Amino acid sequence: MHPKKKAILISLCVSIILMLAKFAAYFLTNSNAILTDAAESIVNVIASSFAFYSIYLSTLPKDENHPYGHGKVEFFSAFVEGVLIGVAGIIIIFKSAHDLFYPSEIKQLFDGAIIIGATGFINLIIGFYLIQTGKKHQSITLEADGKHLLTDSISSAGLVLGVILIQFTQFYWLDGVISIALGLYIIFNGYKLTRKSVGGLMDESNIELVKEIVTVLQGNRQNSWIDVHNLRAQQYGADLHIDCHVTLPYYFDLNTVHKEISSIDKLINITGSHQTELFIHADPCLPACCNYCKMPNCQVRQEDFKGEIKWTMENVTKNQKHFSQ
Numbered sequence: 619m620h621p622k623k624k625a626i627l628i629s630l631c632v633s634i635i636l637m638l639a640k641f642a643a644y645f646l647t648n649s650n651a652i653l654t655d656a657a658e659s660i661v662n663v664i665a666s667s668f669a670f671y672s673i674y675l676s677t678l679p680k681d682e683n684h685p686y687g688h689g690k691v692e693f694f695s696a697f698v699e700g701v702l703i704g705v706a707g708i709i710i711i712f713k714s715a716h717d718l719f720y721p722s723e724i725k726q727l728f729d730g731a732i733i734i735g736a737t738g739f740i741n742l743i744i745g746f747y748l749i750q751t752g753k754k755h756q757s758i759t760l761e762a763d764g765k766h767l768l769t770d771s772i773s774s775a776g777l778v779l780g781v782i783l784i785q786f787t788q789f790y791w792l793d794g795v796i797s798i799a800l801g802l803y804i805i806f807n808g809y810k811l812t813r814k815s816v817g818g819l820m821d822e823s824n825i826e827l828v829k830e831i832v833t834v835l836q837g838n839r840q841n842s843w844i845d846v847h848n849l850r851a852q853q854y855g856a857d858l859h860i861d862c863h864v865t866l867p868y869y870f871d872l873n874t875v876h877k878e879i880s881s882i883d884k885l886i887n888i889t890g891s892h893q894t895e896l897f898i899h900a901d902p903c904l905p906a907c908c909n910y911c912k913m914p915n916c917q918v919r920q921e922d923f924k925g926e927i928k929w930t931m932e933n934v935t936k937n938q939k940h941f942s943q
Contacts, residue, residue: 622673622760625751629763630666632744636737637663647730647781654710654797655734655777658770658804661706665699665766669759693815696762700812703766707805714797731781738774741767756858762811769807773800827851829931831860834889835882836929841912842866842878844903846929848937860886861897865939867913868902875900907939 640656643649672695748764751757780796783789828851835846849862866878879898886894903911908921927933927940 620673621751622755622757623670625748625760626666626670626673626763629744629748629767630663630670632740633659633662633666636740639733639737643730643733646733647726649727649730649781650714650793650797652730652734652777652781654714654800655737655770655774657710657713658703658706658773659737661699661702662766662770665702666763668698669695669763671695672759673757693758695759696815697812699762699766700808700810700815703769703808703811704805705808707801707803707808710801710804711798714794714801718791718794718798727781727785731778731785734774734781735778738771738778741774742771745771758815762815765811766807769804773803776800776803825931827858828935831886832929832931832934834886835934838885838889839929840878840881841914842870843882844907844911844913845927845940846934847939848899849934858894859897860894861899862934863899863901863937865901865903865907867911867916868904869918901939904939910940 637656637659640652640659644653644656672691675691745764745767748760748767750764752760752762752764777796777800780792784792784796828849831849831851835843844865844867847863847865849860852859864879864882866875870878879896879900882898883894883896886896905920908916908919909924910927911919912923912926913919933940
């Protein structure tokens with residue numbers, strides 16, 4: 619089984635078991651704060667189910683209808699999970715506000731706290747496992763599900779402390795206050811997850827990925843690579859697609875140009891952290907490039923070399939040769 623499928627299947631099975639445990643804790647205690655945690659666990663199960671399906675799609679090979687693969691479904695999966703988290707948070711706040719004015723009897727809080735504490739610890743372990751697997755296989759779905767479980771474990775820890783505080787102080791109105799606070803925390807995390815997924819769906823530039831590529835190119839640049847510009851990166855699940863313009867000496871023949879472009883492709887895929895498909899447009903050099911071109915023994919040089927222009931995020935991502943800056 620593919621590692622991504624294995625990880626999300628483990629998450630789904632564990633989420634179902636923990637959901638049942640949390641609802642058992644709620645029926646045992648009748649605590650609205652514990653109900654808050656149990657209600658969010660329903661979201662965990664739904665999100666993990668959808669995540670499993672999206673990972674199944676993302677691992678399918680490219681076909682005629684999906685020439686870039688199916689990886690972008692992972693951004694949609696993360697979006698759905700973020701929305702579900704936000705909706706759960708809103709429902710929790712409304713329910714908790716109602717119970718502040720119409721409180722119900724709370725009982726056996728310590729027993730409930732033990733159950734919630736155990737589920738939180740398990741979520742912590744599974745969350746770290748999913749995040750590590752997601753980073754290793756470039757899966758935003760696994761990372762999103764892992765961060766969701768970490769959020770759940772943090773809220774469970776806060777809930778346990780709150781329940782213990784209620785038991786010692788006998789201030790039962792704290793049950794509703796704690797629930798509202800946890801609801802706000804859940805909504806905030808849902809917003810962050812949704813924001814990231816929308817950025818991926820809208821092909822928002824991944825600044826860290828672009829920085830990594832620029833660093834690799836700058837650290838391994840050749841004299842014939844006069845400049846690199848209009849560099850853009852798009853991520854489709856685990857696959858990264860990069861297109862850019864590379865300025866080469868105008869007198870290179872087609873075989874030489876192909877060799878230079880292939881060497882850049884090989885460099886990125888060996889040195890970078892992602893499996894990358896590159897689309898490189900070769901530009902011919904112009905006389906104005908001579909002042910920063912390091913080609914030795916150039917027979918057509920019209921201006922002396924003055925100094926190398928270091929490749930940075932600022933000049934590599936612009937759609938212009940560097941002499942225009």
